[in-house]
Amino acid sequence: MSLLTVTALSKSFGERRLLSIDTLALDSGQSYVLTGENGSGKSTLLRILAGLEAPDRGCGRYGERPFDWHPYPGWLRRQIIYVHQHPYLFHTSVAENIAYGLRARGVDRGERERLVAAAIAWARLAHLLGTPPQKLSGGERQRVALARAWVLAPQVLLLDEPTANLDAESRLQTIDLLRGFVAAQTTAVIACHDRDVIELPDMQRLQVVDRQIRLAPEPRCG
Numbered sequence: 001m002s003l004l005t006v007t008a009l010s011k012s013f014g015e016r017r018l019l020s021i022d023t024l025a026l027d028s029g030q031s032y033v034l035t036g037e038n039g040s041g042k043s044t045l046l047r048i049l050a051g052l053e054a055p056d057r058g059c060g061r062y063g064e065r066p067f068d069w070h071p072y073p074g075w076l077r078r079q080i081i082y083v084h085q086h087p088y089l090f091h092t093s094v095a096e097n098i099a100y101g102l103r104a105r106g107v108d109r110g111e112r113e114r115l116v117a118a119a120i121a122w123a124r125l126a127h128l129l130g131t132p133p134q135k136l137s138g139g140e141r142q143r144v145a146l147a148r149a150w151v152l153a154p155q156v157l158l159l160d161e162p163t164a165n166l167d168a169e170s171r172l173q174t175i176d177l178l179r180g181f182v183a184a185q186t187t188a189v190i191a192c193h194d195r196d197v198i199e200l201p202d203m204q205r206l207q208v209v210d211r212q213i214r215l216a217p218e219p220r221c222g
């Protein structure tokens with residue numbers, strides 16, 4: 001069943017029409033990889049879905065509830081988490097960064113500590129708890145950002161190039177965490193060019209082509 005649907009969505013920057021999407025329907029609990037050439041509009045689409053940017057026109061439905069971007073509804077912001085390619089971390093501590101969204105949602109301290117501890121274990125961050133966030137490597141920052149998303153148990157998770165610019169080991173650790181999201185109940189959309197992410201099991205492939213979203217062809221053997 002479709003959880004998040006957008007229809008008749010278009011977005012231009014200046015004279016350039018970037019996206020012109022008739023319908024995009026994301027099923028509940030399904031993971032999608034979103035590919036497309038550089039500059040085709042993948043990040044822009046994720047930012048629109050997350051309410052960080054408004055389309056020129058378009059309407060949406062979340063479950064049975066219609067929405068648009070004028071304004072993008074607060075209740076929907078609670079369902080959808082966007083993780084930037086270069087996540088911003090507050091200059092507090094790793095644990096505080098992970099706890100941030102829980103605190104904003106009014107989760108009480110005991111429950112917050114329990115959930116943060118689970119997220120730290122999930123993302124294998126225990127050895128980094130004493131490291132100031134600004135001193136973390138790109139891969140470690142990405143894992144903190146994924147833990148910060150995971151701890152909120154989002155209905156929809158939008159990830160922008162989560163494995164880009166990571167060294168080999170960090171990339172594998174991040175892919176391992178992505179596997180967890182793909183297997184869970186989360187509806188995930190991962191924009192990326194990374195073949196190992198594209199080929200994760202149970203992943204549906206979407207592609208931005210000529211401003212539209214299409215189902216991407218299966219890779220050929222050999």
Ligand SMILES: Nc1ncnc2c1ncn2[C@@H]1O[C@H](COP(=O)(O)OP(=O)(O)OP(=O)(O)O)[C@@H](O)[C@H]1O
Pocket residue numbers: 013018036037038039040041042043044045
């Ligand atoms: N705020 C903006 N103002 C003007 N142009 C923009 C803006 N944001 C994005 N663009 C342009 O829109 C196009 C699509 O950008 P976007 O980042 O969505 O592409 P992408 O498919 O994610 O690319 P990549 O694979 O390189 O990350 C690019 O040409 C970009 O320069």
